[in-house]
Amino acid sequence: GEDVEQSLFLSVREGDSSVINCTYTDSSSTYLYWYKQEPGAGLQLLTYIFSNMDMKQDQRLTVLLNKKDKHLSLRIADTQTGDSAIYFCAERSNSGYALNFGKGTSLLVTP
Amino acid sequence: NAGVTQTPKFRILKIGQSMTLQCTQDMNHNYMYWYRQDPGMGLKLIYYSVGAGITDKGEVPNGYNVSRSTTEDFPLRLELAAPSQTSVYFCASSYPVNGEAFFGQGTRLTVV
Numbered sequence: 001g002e003d004v005e006q007s008l009f010l011s012v013r014e015g016d017s018s019v020i021n022c023t024y025t026d027s028s029s030t031y032l033y034w035y036k037q038e039p040g041a042g043l044q045l046l047t048y049i050f051s052n053m054d055m056k057q058d059q060r061l062t063v064l065l066n067k068k069d070k071h072l073s074l075r076i077a078d079t080q081t082g083d084s085a086i087y088f089c090a091e092r093s094n095s096g097y098a099l100n101f102g103k104g105t106s107l108l109v110t111p
Numbered sequence: 112n113a114g115v116t117q118t119p120k121f122r123i124l125k126i127g128q129s130m131t132l133q134c135t136q137d138m139n140h141n142y143m144y145w146y147r148q149d150p151g152m153g154l155k156l157i158y159y160s161v162g163a164g165i166t167d168k169g170e171v172p173n174g175y176n177v178s179r180s181t182t183e184d185f186p187l188r189l190e191l192a193a194p195s196q197t198s199v200y201f202c203a204s205s206y207p208v209n210g211e212a213f214f215g216q217g218t219r220l221t222v223v
Binding site: 031033040042044092100102104 | 115144153154205212
């Protein structure tokens with residue numbers, strides 16, 4: 001399938017902002033998603049953005065989409081230790097039914 | 112609201128044994144999926160279904176089978192377990208329009 005790439009690890013201090021980046025190759029992607037996975041748990045949908053939008057804000061989360069560069073980012077404001085988890089970027093193409101996931105970014109928040 | 116329920120949560124199989132991973136959802140979603148998650152590798156799609164009676168292969172279907180006799184249930188069958196099938200398996204279901212997928216808690220399978 002098409003590729004979704006993420007950096008594997010990010011460490012931030014509590015109270016700082018976190019920015020997790022993702023790039024994708026499928027130009028027909030219609031929806032792009034951010035999922036959070038805590039240890040031993042399933043994936044929890046954080047937010048998603050439709051491809052005709054360039055920004056979406058939801059409380060501490062801001063998603064930015066640059067469709068021209070096929071770049072998606074997730075900004076977490078005022079990062080807390082409870083935000084430590086693996087964050088997955090995923091895309092759904094216009095021709096597909098399932099989501100195509102990146103390998104995940106492990107976010108570590110230190111006091 | 113139960114969402115997506117998977118059973119069992121953990122299982123150890125011997126090489127060559129078979130088992131069925133159960134998945135049920137109560138959201139009346141047409142679309143259902145099975146993914147496997149290997150360490151540092153993200154999620155790979157095994158099989159998916161767009162409705163009762165309709166299934167299709169994903170990226171890594173070899174060694175697995177599925178059926179979808181009802182909207183609610185989407186079991187995954189391993190016929191001859193191999194060590195390469197040691198993984199965490201996630202079932203998910205979604206709305207067809209925006210693809211917002213809801214995941215079960217996962218089944219951790221070890222084949223020895």
